[in-house]
Amino acid sequence: MDKQRPIVAFLYDFDKxxxxxxxEDYAFIPRLGMTPREFWSKANGFGHANRMDGILAYMYTMIRESEQRDLPFTRESLREMGRDIVLFPGVREWFGRINAFGDSQGVQVEHYIISSGLREIIEGSAISGEFKEIYASEFYYDGAGKPVWPKLTVNFTAKTQFVYRINKGVLDVSDDKTLNDSMPDDSKRVPFTNMVYMGDGLSDVPCMKMMRAYGGQAIAVYQESNRVGVEDLLAKGRVDFIFPADYSEGTALDQTVKNIIRKMAIADRLWNENVQQLRTIGGDVLPDQVGLF
Incomplete structure (x- = not known):
């Protein structure tokens, strides 16, 4: 890992x-002639009736309902639906601004998605190019672009494996061997202490708990509809900060994230100074000194 240019990684849920x-509520479900309540009730009911993982259940329901209505359901049709996604205020400008601030502090900022939604729809959104990697549920497609099998499913607890992938720099989901190989903490590409997870509710709690356990930061954003639930996460110590879902420059969210980047940049510089002093006197860098700050 380049100690002159430490990496700060932002990990985001996507929906809400x-x-x-x-x-799926923006374009896919309306094309079925259903309301979101009707679709999700059918998908969840199917999952419960068949003791099926909820993510697999909704992916199957998407295919089944589209086939019953003879509607196109391909990789490209899903990507087209991503164009209808409505982002929160300031999201489009957020990434460039946070990247530039990281540069000013001497750190490299990276952005990742860890979502139970569909990768294909995210890829069609206006911000898909901002992410180093998108981890989301995904279909395997045949030569005609039609889904034939789930390629990847990301349920709430499975989200945590992708945090480890980012930590070690093993981003290829087919590479389990390297992911599970032993690796010294000081050789991991992105220390947990340099991670910020941003989500909106209970589905993000496993990743948020990882952040708090390993020295990263957990932030929950809210709309009025889920404000009470997010406040409960803060009251129970499951997140570090909560903010309205407004990513505009000068908001409390913007200012706090910049303070977090400052803190991580300073901690990394102090760590390097400590290591240099130890090496100067011929001392060893002990495992428990990694991430000391």
Whole structure:
């Protein structure tokens, strides 16, 4: 890891974190002639009746309902639906501004998605190019672009594996061997202490708890509709900060994130100074000194 240019990684949920509702609600469900309540009730009911993982249940329901109505359901049709996503205020400008601030503090900022939604829809959104990697549920497609099998599913607890992938720099989901290989803490690409997870509710709690346990930061954003639930997360010590879902420059969210980047940049410089002093006197850098600050 380049100690002259430490990495600060922002990990985001997508639905109701960067956009205003579930991504399927914008274009996919209206094309079925259903309301979101009707679709999700059917998908969840199917899952419960068949003792099926909820993510697999909604992916299957998407295919089934589209086929019953003879509607196109391909990789490209899903990407087109991403154009209808409505982002929270300031989201489009957020990434460039935070990247530039990181540069001013001597750190490299990276952005990742960890979502139970569909990768294909996210890829069609206006911000898809901002992310180093998008981890989201995804179909495997045949030569005609039609889904034939789930390629990846990201349920709430499975989200945590992708935090470890980012930590070690093993981003290829097919590479489990390297992910599980032993690796010294000081050789990991992004220390947990340099991570910020941003979500909106209970589905993000496993990742938020990881952040708090390993020295990263957890932030929950809210709309009025979920404000009480997010306040409960703060009261129970499951997140570090909560803010309205407004990413505009000068908001409390913007200012706090910049303070977090400052803190992480300073901690990294102090760590390097400590290591240099130890090496100067011939001392060893002990495992428990990694991430000391």
């Amino acid at each position: 974190t960067l956009c205003t509702t579930d991504m």
